[in-house]
Amino acid sequence: AQKVTQAQTEISVVEKEDVTLDCVYETRDTTYYLFWYKQPPSGELVFLIRRNSFDEQNEISGRYSWNFQKSTSSFNFTITASQVVDSAVYFCALSEEGTGRRALTFGSGTRLQVQP
Amino acid sequence: GAVVSQHPSRVICKSGTSVKIECRSLDFQATTMFWYRQFPKQSLMLMATSNEGSKATYEQGVEKDKFLINHASLTLSTLTVTSAHPEDSSFYICSARTTGGNTEAFFGQGTRLTVV
Numbered sequence: 001a002q003k004v005t006q007a008q009t010e011i012s013v014v015e016k017e018d019v020t021l022d023c024v025y026e027t028r029d030t031t032y033y034l035f036w037y038k039q040p041p042s043g044e045l046v047f048l049i050r051r052n053s054f055d056e057q058n059e060i061s062g063r064y065s066w067n068f069q070k071s072t073s074s075f076n077f078t079i080t081a082s083q084v085v086d087s088a089v090y091f092c093a094l095s096e097e098g099t100g101r102r103a104l105t106f107g108s109g110t111r112l113q114v115q116p
Numbered sequence: 117g118a119v120v121s122q123h124p125s126r127v128i129c130k131s132g133t134s135v136k137i138e139c140r141s142l143d144f145q146a147t148t149m150f151w152y153r154q155f156p157k158q159s160l161m162l163m164a165t166s167n168e169g170s171k172a173t174y175e176q177g178v179e180k181d182k183f184l185i186n187h188a189s190l191t192l193s194t195l196t197v198t199s200a201h202p203e204d205s206s207f208y209i210c211s212a213r214t215t216g217g218n219t220e221a222f223f224g225q226g227t228r229l230t231v232v
Binding site: 033035037043044045047050091093095097102103104105106107108109 | 148150154158159160161162165207209211213219220221222223225226228
């Protein structure tokens with residue numbers, strides 16, 4: 001069965017520090033998607049990135065970057081020069097496409113607190 | 117991009133009453149929608165998969181007679197929490213996936229249900 005592990009429950013950094021949020025996944029499917037979402041206190045899920053299992057290219061978007069490594073089943077997320085507005089809960093998620101189960105399986109989330 | 121609208125965003129109801137939550141895909145047809153539940157400081161857990169024109173598929177441990185799902189059209193799915201109890205108080209969020217090679221997963225704004 002699919003599983004997503006976010007071992008870091010809570011991280012606290014000082015503004016302008018870089019921070020990496022870890023995500024390790026398990027799946028038997030060869031076709032899958034990985035996602036990252038940000039959840040501010042309001043509760044809405046803010047989409048950050050989607051990556052399919054055939055695309056291992058790393059991606060950078062502004063201060064955000066993602067490192068996808070199939071060899072270690074990891075999809076880590078780095079925020080460079082963190083800001084107070086980055087404070088939120090971040091979820092990594094997986095969907096298995098080959099099985100037809102298109103629902104997302106979420107990790108337990110990492111609460112990031114950026115102190116001014 | 118595609119948008120999923122969920123209503124209401126917040127509801128307080130008395131124990132024993134029923135509450136209906138609506139989830140609409142605004143600019144795409146969603147044959148499948150998903151309902152998740154999130155308890156405070158926990159992750160999102162899939163409750164059920166809503167299929168247009170057929171019965172919903174419930175995850176293990178979710179009472180189908182308590183959480184009624186109706187997906188009567190390609191743009192609307194509803195979740196009715198029947199005979200609500202305080203332990204049903206939670207954040208409920210729906211999702212819809214677009215189809216095709218560049219599939220996205222869109223989430224509603226969520227509904228915070230409080231049963232008193």
